[in-house]
Amino acid sequence: MFEILKRQEMADGTVVLNEISAPLIAKKAKPGQFVILKANETGERIPLTMAEADPKKGIITIIYQIVGKSTALFKSLQVGDKFQDVIGPLGKPTHLEKIGTVVCVGGGTGVAVMHPITRGLKEVGNNVIAIIGARTKDLLILEDKMTAASHELHVCTDDGSYGHHGFVTDVLKEVLEKEDVKLVVGIGPVPMMKFVCKVTEQFKVKTLVSLNSIMVDGTGMCGCCRVSVGGKTQFACVDGPEFDGHEVDFEELMQRLQAYTAEEAAAYGKYKGECKLA
Amino acid sequence: MAEKKVKKEKIPRQPMPEQEPDVRRRNFNEVPLGYSKELAMKEAERCIQCKKPTCISGCPVSIDIPAFIKLIKEGEFTKSIRKLWEKNGLPAVCGRVCPQEDQCEGVCVLAKKGEPVAIGNLERFVADLEREHGTGELPPKAKPTGKRVAVVGSGPSGLTVAGDLTLKGHDVTIFEAFHKPGGVLVYGIPEFRLPKEIVFSEVNFLERLGAKLECNAVVGRIVSIDELFEQGYDAVYVGVGAGLPRFMNIPGENLIGIYSANEYLTRSNLMKAYLFPEYDTPIAKGKNVAVFGAGNVAMDSARTAMRLGADVVRIVYRRSREEMPARAAEIHHAEEEGIEFYLLTAPTKFIGDENGRVTGMECLKMELGEPDESGRRRPVPIKGSEFQLECDLAVIAVGAGANPLLTQSTEGLELNRWGYVIADPETGKTTKKGVWAGGDIVTGSATVILAMGAGRAASDSIHQYLTWGW
Ligand SMILES: Cc1cc2nc3c(=O)[nH]c(=O)nc-3n(C[C@H](O)[C@H](O)[C@H](O)COP(=O)(O)OP(=O)(O)OC[C@H]3O[C@@H](n4cnc5c(N)ncnc54)[C@H](O)[C@@H]3O)c2cc1C
Ligand SMILES: Cc1cc2nc3c(=O)[nH]c(=O)nc-3n(C[C@H](O)[C@H](O)[C@H](O)COP(=O)(O)OP(=O)(O)OC[C@H]3O[C@@H](n4cnc5c(N)ncnc54)[C@H](O)[C@@H]3O)c2cc1C
Ligand code: SF4
Ligand code: FES
Numbered sequence: 001m002f003e004i005l006k007r008q009e010m011a012d013g014t015v016v017l018n019e020i021s022a023p024l025i026a027k028k029a030k031p032g033q034f035v036i037l038k039a040n041e042t043g044e045r046i047p048l049t050m051a052e053a054d055p056k057k058g059i060i061t062i063i064y065q066i067v068g069k070s071t072a073l074f075k076s077l078q079v080g081d082k083f084q085d086v087i088g089p090l091g092k093p094t095h096l097e098k099i100g101t102v103v104c105v106g107g108g109t110g111v112a113v114m115h116p117i118t119r120g121l122k123e124v125g126n127n128v129i130a131i132i133g134a135r136t137k138d139l140l141i142l143e144d145k146m147t148a149a150s151h152e153l154h155v156c157t158d159d160g161s162y163g164h165h166g167f168v169t170d171v172l173k174e175v176l177e178k179e180d181v182k183l184v185v186g187i188g189p190v191p192m193m194k195f196v197c198k199v200t201e202q203f204k205v206k207t208l209v210s211l212n213s214i215m216v217d218g219t220g221m222c223g224c225c226r227v228s229v230g231g232k233t234q235f236a237c238v239d240g241p242e243f244d245g246h247e248v249d250f251e252e253l254m255q256r257l258q259a260y261t262a263e264e265a266a267a268y269g270k271y272k273g274e275c276k277l278a
Numbered sequence: 279m280a281e282k283k284v285k286k287e288k289i290p291r292q293p294m295p296e297q298e299p300d301v302r303r304r305n306f307n308e309v310p311l312g313y314s315k316e317l318a319m320k321e322a323e324r325c326i327q328c329k330k331p332t333c334i335s336g337c338p339v340s341i342d343i344p345a346f347i348k349l350i351k352e353g354e355f356t357k358s359i360r361k362l363w364e365k366n367g368l369p370a371v372c373g374r375v376c377p378q379e380d381q382c383e384g385v386c387v388l389a390k391k392g393e394p395v396a397i398g399n400l401e402r403f404v405a406d407l408e409r410e411h412g413t414g415e416l417p418p419k420a421k422p423t424g425k426r427v428a429v430v431g432s433g434p435s436g437l438t439v440a441g442d443l444t445l446k447g448h449d450v451t452i453f454e455a456f457h458k459p460g461g462v463l464v465y466g467i468p469e470f471r472l473p474k475e476i477v478f479s480e481v482n483f484l485e486r487l488g489a490k491l492e493c494n495a496v497v498g499r500i501v502s503i504d505e506l507f508e509q510g511y512d513a514v515y516v517g518v519g520a521g522l523p524r525f526m527n528i529p530g531e532n533l534i535g536i537y538s539a540n541e542y543l544t545r546s547n548l549m550k551a552y553l554f555p556e557y558d559t560p561i562a563k564g565k566n567v568a569v570f571g572a573g574n575v576a577m578d579s580a581r582t583a584m585r586l587g588a589d590v591v592r593i594v595y596r597r598s599r600e601e602m603p604a605r606a607a608e609i610h611h612a613e614e615e616g617i618e619f620y621l622l623t624a625p626t627k628f629i630g631d632e633n634g635r636v637t638g639m640e641c642l643k644m645e646l647g648e649p650d651e652s653g654r655r656r657p658v659p660i661k662g663s664e665f666q667l668e669c670d671l672a673v674i675a676v677g678a679g680a681n682p683l684l685t686q687s688t689e690g691l692e693l694n695r696w697g698y699v700i701a702d703p704e705t706g707k708t709t710k711k712g713v714w715a716g717g718d719i720v721t722g723s724a725t726v727i728l729a730m731g732a733g734r735a736a737s738d739s740i741h742q743y744l745t746w747g748w
Contacts, residue, residue: 223540
């Protein structure tokens with residue numbers, strides 16, 4: 001079980017795609033849901049969104065950015081290797097309904113999370129405008145898939161090396177000025193989601209964001225993933241991961257994501273040292 | 279004759295050797311070290327073999343206590359463990375974690391004049407001896423019935439059902455949400471109180487008997503109860519525990535460094551964060567720790583924090599010492615290890631720094647007023663008694679609730695107003711045909727032995743159903 005069937009490096013090797021054999025999960029997975037993976041006996045439980053799920057072949061796809069020890073360890077796994085544990089599908093699926101024009105804004109690895117939602121929104125009959133961005137051209141992922149999943153795609157890079165020179169929020173503003181947008185979905189780094197919400201607030205357009213708080217079990221039993229939404233504490237793993245962006249306390253989320261900065265740096269440093277020795 | 283009687287009364291209760299407090303407060307090895315055969319036989323001799331033994335009535339699963347103790351006294355250890363197994367599938371666990379002072383030992387006749395027989399210690403002794411030196415011989419199993427049973431949750435209640443029904447010839451599969459089986463025995467109760475190797479050896483025993491185990495299976499997500507029936511299961515037992523952390527709902531509770539006990543203990547026990555960075559999951563190592571609540575969960579959290587290197591660990595509890603719900607042994611061990619008790623104290627808010635990390639809290643002193651619904655005197659705040667306490671780590675252990683993930687997604691399964699499953703106390707039958715439930719998800723947070731007792735009752739009823747019909 002949980003064998004890696006395909007492995008692909010993206011964005012200059014900073015992002016990796018794995019197709020994993022997980023028939024039971026693939027059968028149940030819906031856009032917006034995630035899995036928790038553990039590589040080996042000593043590993044950590046890491047939540048990652050399913051970028052794709054093929055119930056016929058029994059395969060799920062994850063796309064992850066290498067940011068620390070655990071994702072670096074995942075990156076080291078090759079085709080034929082297995083994850084010891086994969087748990088899911090977890091979280092509430094995205095509510096997909098026909099409402100008119102929707103804008104899907106994805107930044108960085110968030111584009112991978114955004115892709116199945118974009119496709120789902122198109123499949124139920126919405127007019128889908130997608131905006132994706134990255135720091136620079138080489139870090140952009142899934143442009144072709146996002147083109148297919150939407151009716152209109154805008155690409156932005158912070159350094160202007162490709163597409164629009166600037167942030168996704170600049171393009172978002174332009175679209176909101178021109179079109180009668182019913183819903184915006186924003187997924188990416190927390191600061192990006194926060195700014196997307198700032199923009200859409202001015203236009204009074206409902207906005208969904210997907211929150212990546214730190215998790216342990218993913219089933220609502222520990223409260224590690226708690227976030228403040230509309231002044232109330234919610235558990236991202238069971239009440240989310242998608243929430244009304246205008247209600248989310250992003251400052252608190254950003255702080256809580258820093259809970260283990262020192263430990264993470266130490267673990268990653270030790271791991272890199274061991275890899276050099278090996 | 280008279281001389282002999284006097285001699286018998288003279289044997290004092292044999293204490294179990296333990297690691298010294300100032301050594302053990304910094305390691306995760308088990309605290310009590312176990313009886314030797316000699317000590318156990320000496321302790322067994324204290325039992326006066328009452329004609330009408332009151333201890334049995336104190337045991338929720340009615341173990342024939344005088345009988346198993348007599349067999350220890352006679353050195354018939356294998357026969358003794360078999361006697362225990364008649365009623366209790368997890369004696370190595372129960373001997374360690376049962377609140378004996380409220381159960382068997384509490385009503386032992388010797389307790390009237392002096393100290394009760396150390397029933398728990400003796401239970402643990404024979405169970406350990408069997409695990410370490412027994413033949414591992416499997417008990418006889420009934421012929422296969424061709425009936426399939428799904429057990430959801432691998433805590434003590436689910437394990438009991440799985441064991442009972444496998445022995446009766448049914449084809450049992452346990453579904454567990456976590457990547458390891460055992461429920462609270464593995465994710466909640468720390469290594470220094472219940473070595474995980476004991477739990478895994480019990481699970482291994484069940485697998486050798488023929489029960490199947492599917493970990494990483496969150497029922498309600500990957501498969502629903504109705505789908506289990508569609509797949510050909512004839513009966514389902516729901517033993518998912520009370521896995522919903524309760525917070526205090528006071529300002530500042532989402533600051534970094536404030537954990538639910540579930541998270542804190544899961545990180546340390548299940549994920550082995552106490553071995554970080556050998557294991558990848560981190561845990562905050564507080565120097566100045568506050569733990570809220572005074573049950574077993576709070577004691578476990580406080581003693582874990584001490585072992586992770588804290589200078590000061592305080593139990594902050596809004597009632598007084600008498601109301602503390604933890605086992606007597608845990609409170610005693612915690613005190614020996616230097617845990618401080620701030621009784622009649624309730625926090626009103628947490629205070630943090632500019633990075634959102636907890637630095638302390640504001641508290642109120644309480645006094646005890648009239649008894650409340652629970653029969654315990656209600657704590658009432660004393661006006662103007664506000665004071666501040668510093669802490670860099672806080673663990674909230676004020677109870678757990680019913681996790682709705684499975685129960686609310688199952689049509690026809692009725693819940694009470696707190697979200698617990700409604701089940702017949704005699705049989706464990708729920709309002710949904712073919713579905714039984716027991717343990718913490720029915721009663722709310724209780725004890726290992728009560729969860730096992732509920733499992734036993736349900737497995738009898740399930741067996742009847744599979745043999746004769748609903
Ligand atoms: C529901 C959900 C879906 C996600 N989907 C994706 C995805 O599709 N692709 C992707 O690249 N990333 C995704 N993430 C983020 C991903 O889980 C983290 O990047 C990963 O856990 C980092 O682990 P690490 O050990 O490599 O890095 P670390 O060194 O441990 O940490 C780096 C950063 O990751 C965050 N982090 C650490 N541990 C966890 C944890 N257990 N859970 C969540 N965040 C953590 C920390 O805030 C830290 O700042 C998702 C997170 C959640 C909660
Ligand atoms: C820290 C702590 C210390 C304790 N100390 C003591 C003690 O000293 N003595 C004592 O007698 N009692 C003690 N208790 C209480 C005792 O552990 C519980 O009452 C007992 O474990 C309940 O057993 P259970 O089988 O009902 O559930 P649990 O032990 O909670 O097991 C339930 C299992 O079901 C799994 N599950 C949940 N949802 C799903 C799902 N949807 N699909 C599949 N699996 C699922 C969970 O992951 C878990 O493994 C303690 C509890 C805690 C938390
Ligand atoms: S199971 Fe618990 S109550 Fe029963 S005899 Fe053993 S220690 Fe006592
Ligand atoms: S991750 Fe534990 S409650 Fe959400």
